[in-house]
Amino acid sequence: MKQYDAIIVGGGACGLMCAAQAGLLGKRTLVIERNDKVGAKILISGGGRCNYTNLGTDIDNFVSDNADFLRSAFSQWTVDDTLSFFESHGIFGEEKTLGQLFPSSNKAKDVVAVFTKILFATGQDIRLNTVVKAIEKLEDDFVLTVESEKGIQQLTTRKVVMASGGLPVAKLGASDFAIRTAKKFDMAIVPTAPALVPLTITGKEAEWYASLAGNSVFSRVYNHKISFEENILFTHWGLSGPAILQISSYWRAGEEFYIDLLPRFQLDKIIKDERNEGGKRLVSSILNDYFTKRMVEALGKFLPLETKIASLSKADAKLIIDTIHKFKVKAAGDKGYDKAEVMRGGVSTAELHAKTLESKRVTGLFFGGEAVDVTGWLGGYNFQWAWASGYAIAQAL
Template sequence: MAWDAIILGAGAAGMMAAIEAGRRGRKVLVIDHARAAGEKIRISGGGRCNFTNLGIAPERFLSQNPRFALSALKRFTQWDFIARINAAGIAWHEKTLGQLFCDGPATQVVAMLLRDMERAGVTLWLDCAPGAIRQDDKGFALETPRGAQRARALVVATGGKSIPKIGATGLGYQIAGQFGLPVVETRPALVPLTFAEQELAWMRPLAGVSVAARVAAGRARFDEAVLFTHRGLSGPAILQASSYWREGDPILVDLAPGQDMAGALRAAKAAQGKTALRTVLGRWLPERLARHLEEAAGISGPMAELPGATLDRIAAQVNGWRLVPVGSEGYRTAEVTLGGVDTRALDGRTMEAKGVPGLFFIGEVVDVTGWLGGYNFQWAWSSGWAAGQAL
């Protein structure tokens, strides 16, 4: 059967591209091997879908060419998607740092996109794994379990490798390779970090404790929560830093950002010598963490008995905890995939492959990765919209 466009992937980017192309009168087929559309949308944001961010800016996207995303992000903005959410009657709220979440379940966003696709005349085939692809002078031929399909254009919106339990694969990168497009090396991003047994033994008793902290990886700095787990460190600040961290490099964690802990401890010793260290630390840290720092240092006496060198050592651990992760939890828990189809091979305005007319790559499969907090969904909406205008 012949189509104007076949879109591989019924995720955020694929559905957006299909809606836009369908509204422009194109005959569109969306194919996905999953049994349900928009699975990543459904599970995102704790089931509430952090669908965009008020602070979309190019410096909050990682890529070999961070400015590549500018065209799509400027042409279909966060305000444009918010307008669609409002028009659909989906209630939402702003959390921290400009992050927008649905008041109700994320399935509302999936339902909106499915409804818009249906109204635009888009055909959706789920539980349908795409097969061999070939190109000729008429476009693309695709083998499917429902028979061979043809289209003038092929859009790859298959996502990255993150969260394989919901069906993530490297298919998009394989397709890029088939057509000679370079792929920037991929790795898990927005992912918890893991540590050697020595560090892990110190952290394990704190599993479940969350603390407002500053985490630095290279030149990147993030002031958000850090969560101690049985496997290492997680929480927004760690997930953000993970996108910038590389094997062998340290991260620096400040457990009391903005507080001169050395000065505060010495002042407490002078003014409140009978007070326990954990009590003083508890003014800035969670009680379990304050107690753990005291116990791990082998301190039992009051502040008056602690030498200045001991106080400085504790302060350094609070304000400048230096750690070298051994790795991450990998694609299993990574929210996104860093790297992907090289943006040098794509037209930033249309998302079409420069050397392969009619072939488009959108969303996470492209080497554009946003910060935590709705940025990656906005890239999906914007890149999908851009491709939809060109189909």
């Protein structure tokens, strides 16, 4: 068998960047990918357009037991490095909203092509339709048991990079193999869960949410930890949309959060101004200025829609203001890994050297990307982490 500087398990964003950067440094790697092509999750990201970084990336945009851990990787590979890297290969970014950068071609396949070209040019090897079943450590070497159409084989290498991602999107071959491997070597794991995921509503409130299915409302979604100002989407089973996906990373079962349905306006001021003009308009008329007819009708479950502003009691005015600006939500759960963008939790950062992402317990074993307890916000942050962690690992191979 060929001798490799490292075997990389997983041909996703982190694994591809690691192999590419290792190749550019004159090293030889083997990428093992269980799918029939590399970059499967890249190809479906952003609706096939690939939001490949965010111009405002900072450690505050990540959920982790120790977000400071990211400082080293992000100092080695910055957003500017991402821009320069892709531009040097013909991909120029186009900012959409909130710093989100997409290829100007709007084609995720162009991002994957950058890596496949580098891997080919630098002599890196890729094995597709191949699953790593087990990893053993024998003195200085790792022995990987792999299964493919050729049967079961054993591969030996001095260094292994676990870039096999997390649990979201099983149809793309997602698995917990990186987590199981870390546990096998007695490494600590931060409990995992779906993140950037729609939330479900059950019980007596479910029908109310379902009645609004398809309605999108620009809102501020918040809890005691954080807030996000983007669209929410009512669905037949609960809530989705960017702001809901964002808050889901900070939500735990049993917790409540709040929605400000009118974040750019102050309803108390609107009501006061309306009173000063005589207050002849109905509550429904005022709300129709800001919401769809269906939304206003649904709010009628909670609010005195047919009352004139002039006739509102202080209690009713407060009810309207609180309902619109502090709409309380108690989600029953989430839509699970198949609807999640990423996995929260993973290999504890306390187990890894921040500069190299090598295991402190097992020399030659590296973990990067989604397998690590580093979860970015929606909007390109997770790709920036994948690129940075892949780069940092490549320097140490």
